Amino acid sequence: MVKTTHKIILGDALKVLKKIPDNSIDLVFADPPYNMSKKKGLAWKYSKHVTMQENWDIFSKDDFFKFNREWLAECFRVLKHGGSLWISGSFHNIYQMGFIIQQFHPEIKINNSIVWFKPNAQPNITCRFFTESTEHLIWATKNGDGKKWKFNYKWTKDNIEDKLNPKGKQTRNVWSIPLTPKNEKWAGAHPTQKPFELLRRIILSSTHEGDTVLDPFVGSGTTSAVAKYYGRNSIGIELNEKYLDIIKKRLQKEQKTLSGEEPEIVFDKFKD
Numbered sequence: 001m002v003k004t005t006h007k008i009i010l011g012d013a014l015k016v017l018k019k020i021p022d023n024s025i026d027l028v029f030a031d032p033p034y035n036m037s038k039k040k041g042l043a044w045k046y047s048k049h050v051t052m053q054e055n056w057d058i059f060s061k062d063d064f065f066k067f068n069r070e071w072l073a074e075c076f077r078v079l080k081h082g083g084s085l086w087i088s089g090s091f092h093n094i095y096q097m098g099f100i101i102q103q104f105h106p107e108i109k110i111n112n113s114i115v116w117f118k119p120n121a122q123p124n125i126t127c128r129f130f131t132e133s134t135e136h137l138i139w140a141t142k143n144g145d146g147k148k149w150k151f152n153y154k155w156t157k158d159n160i161e162d163k164l165n166p167k168g169k170q171t172r173n174v175w176s177i178p179l180t181p182k183n184e185k186w187a188g189a190h191p192t193q194k195p196f197e198l199l200r201r202i203i204l205s206s207t208h209e210g211d212t213v214l215d216p217f218v219g220s221g222t223t224s225a226v227a228k229y230y231g232r233n234s235i236g237i238e239l240n241e242k243y244l245d246i247i248k249k250r251l252q253k254e255q256k257t258l259s260g261e262e263p264e265i266v267f268d269k270f271k272d
Contacts, residue, residue, distance in 0.1 A: 002210045004232060004263045004264075005231065006264070008244070008266070008267045012239055013071055016164050017216060017217075020074075020235070022078060022080070023080045025083060025214045025235075026213065028079055028186065028214045029199065029214075029215050030087050030216055033093075034089060034090055034092040035059045035064045036063070072100055075214070081131050082148060083142050084149060088116075088137050088194065089135065090132070094138065106231075108141065108142055109140060110138050113138060115137075115175070118135070119163070119176055119178055152206070155204055157169065177198050180194065180196075184196055187220070190219050192219055193222060203223075203226050203232060204230060209230075210232070211233070213234045213235070214234070214236075215235070219243060221247035224251055225251060229257055230257075230258055248267065
């Protein structure tokens with residue numbers, strides 16, 4: 001395995017992305033704002049679950065569309081030909097992402113829409129809707145220069161297994177993965193931390209060892225932690241300084257690399 005580098009940059013994603021060179025990233029994973037935060041959250045007496053209440057997740061309708069167009073355009077610019085973009089979202093934002101890609105980016109191909117089914121999803125507090133037990137993933141690739149996208153088909157057959165996907169069979173576009181377990185949250189609380197297993201499937205299905213993975217909304221650092229463990233380089237961008245301590249703990253202590261190599265870890269603050 002090659003020695004890898006993992007860089008965490010504190011700053012606004014749109015500003016930081018503009019400094020990343022064209023065609024330099026093999027995979028982008030983005031878990032962008034859903035625009036679903038409420039000024040007053042709801043709580044359920046049988047659970048610690050509350051609705052999202054984060055300032056970075058509140059936009060006007062027009063500002064939200066403009067923001068999504070801008071960060072997507074930057075991510076497609078930095079993505080290599082044959083590289084992959086994965087977007088995680090809910091019905092609050094995922095359809096808008098698909099529309100933007102299809103309407104404004106003819107160079108991008110949507111390969112799959114993946115449904116992430118959460119068998120232990122939080123109950124519906126209001127009892128006025130069906131319980132939300134899924135999130136959605138768009139897998140899109142940048143095609144050009146005669147290069148086909150990376151898809152490690154055999155790896156998916158041999159290494160993805162859940163209640164809906166028997167090992168050794170073709171992996172379906174519905175994945176059963178529980179919510180992030182408590183033993184992955186030891187470094188601190190983040191409202192949208194993704195499970196290690198979700199990023200393992202994404203990164204290992206569509207990159208090779210030594211590739212570079214970018215997460216423009218890195219949050220608790222799961223993308224960087226998975227990339228580090230499996231011998232990929234990573235760049236993570238985070239707007240909120242309060243989450244840096246979680247990321248530092250996870251990158252420095254949580255995981256050794258699969259190969260035993262000691263990676264380089266860099267924390268930086270963006271300067272205009």
